[in-house]
Amino acid sequence: HLTIMESFQAHAAVAIRNARVFEQSSRQSHELRLLNQLSHDITAAVTIPEVCQVLVQCLHQSFGYHYAAVYIAAKGSDQFVLREQAGISAEPHIIGQEVFKRDEYPLHPTLKQHQHTAAGLTTLINRLILPVSVGGNHIGILCVEYPATQHDVETTNNSHLLLNTVSDHFAIAIEKARSFENTKRYTREIETLYDVSAKLRNLKTIDKILNIMVKQCTRVVQATGGSVMLLEPETGDLILRANEPPDPQTLGARYQKGRGIVHYVAETKEIYVAKDVTTDPLTYMPGDDLPRISEAKSSISLPLLTEERLVGVLNIWYNTPHRFTTDEKRVLKALAEIASNAVERASMWATLEQRVHERTQELEEANQQLQELDNLKSRFVSEVSHELRTPIANLPLYVDLLKRSKNKPEKHDKYIEVLGKQAVRLENLVESVLYLSRLDLGQGTFELVPVDLNEVIEEVLTTQVLRAESKGLVVTYEATKYSVPTSSWMGISRPLKVLGDRNQLAQLVTNLVDNAISYTDEGFVSVRMFMDGSKEVCIEVADSGAGIPPREWDHVFRRFYRGELATQSNIPGNGLGLAITKEITAIHRGRIDLDSKVGEGSKFWVWLPIIKF
Structure with a gap:
């Protein structure tokens, strides 16, 4: 009987060993199929959320763990965030919650046991935590839970080996998903940059x-x-x-x-x-x-x-x-x-x-000015021709009359007088035209130096007073001996002067006084010089003549313009005096104005900047 029992024991041991080998082989075959299926499914996933979901579902449903979860390292943080879970945990967490810190990272598989109480029953739960690393870079944590009585030590060790393999597959899948997401993100960034650049370019x-x-x-x-x-x-x-x-x-x-x-x-x-x-x-x-x-x-x-x-x-x-x-x-x-x-x-x-617009405006204004100058030139030539026609036409006529009046001394003298007046008129006209031309072209010998206006006015009046008195006019000149301090704190002062050309300023005063005498038959011609503020001196020329209608005020400074009174009264002149006066005033950076009442007289003012030295 002992021999039979020993033989039976040997056969039983072999059978048990064979059963264990078969069971282990079947389990390994099953695990291999599960790993192949996991590898297939996890390879098909292209994003990190998809990879995490495939993994935990496979661990929970196919591998039979009560609970499975994955934690991924958060960008820019020292925390690991719960990304996906399946089953019921003894220590539940919320997806997106930061659970592990870097200093808590498990460098090796770690097994912990927890007591889980449900419906009055307490169960001992194994919690296995495994690191997920690639090239020494800790990218995540894998966690599974199962009842402590479910596996023996050998099976637990096998689970470690299996989960290590799963962890390796998971790490590779995560890196692949990250590469895909990075490529997708870079592509999206490039598309965005190109799109923005294209939109902004136009x-x-x-x-x-x-x-x-x-x-x-x-x-x-x-x-x-x-x-x-x-x-x-x-x-x-x-x-x-x-x-x-x-x-x-x-x-x-x-x-x-x-x-x-x-x-x-x-x-x-x-x-x-x-x-x-x-x-x-x-x-x-x-x-x-x-x-x-x-x-x-x-x-x-x-x-x-x-x-x-x-x-x-x-x-x-x-x-x-x-x-x-x-x-x-x-x-x-x-x-x-x-x-x-x-x-x-x-x-x-x-x-x-803006520059093109400004330049266009400047060109338009310049073109308009050129057009105005061209029109002015045409009108100027026409008016000069008209003014020259009368004296020139009269010259041959009176020369012929002179020839015929040799035996008539009284007419002979009269014709010579008329010829003389026409010659003077022609000379004055030519001189005025030449003077205006020099002003327009900026030619001539204009020397800007300090000029004592009082002296200039007195010299002009000396030459004009005889003509005025021959018409019975009273000429007056009022000018205080102005002086300008050389410093606000020194008592020293010097005569008032302007920076200008003495000859031009004399011509300016001459034209104003000559006009006043020409258009005044009786009464007075007065000249005043006075300070207008601290920076300007004013020359005022007033008369008691016929006056200028307001409708003609805007035209009196035009070249060759002569008012109705001059035309009707046959007052000598060529209509250039006030035009020349205005040009001279502008050259000296001054201004000119007038006021007049018909039948009472006119007033002209010229303001010039003074100098302090």
């Missing part, structure tokens, strides 16, 4: 450029809003020119130099990130006259720079806490550069258009 107005830019910048980083402020070079203030969402009432708001984040960026020309706008030390809360972004929690401000200068500042903000990634900063910086160049180009275009 725009020539700054406001349209800024509106498109702030909208695209807000969209590409999925921000809550944004704004653009342009620098006002004259004051150094920043002016709000565009915002997203659009708010026309806030446009034009002025942010004074030296205040807030925007001016810090403008001064340093560097990007500034405010993790919490409400507590940031640079945050400036404006008064009621400036717009506030009260809902902003996080913001980034970028300088708009060209090669030569700062254009403005771009602001992008979120109404929730936000960590700006390197990729977001990069694409916003690229968009800011595109916008800066577009704004600079639009500014240059606007300046060019």
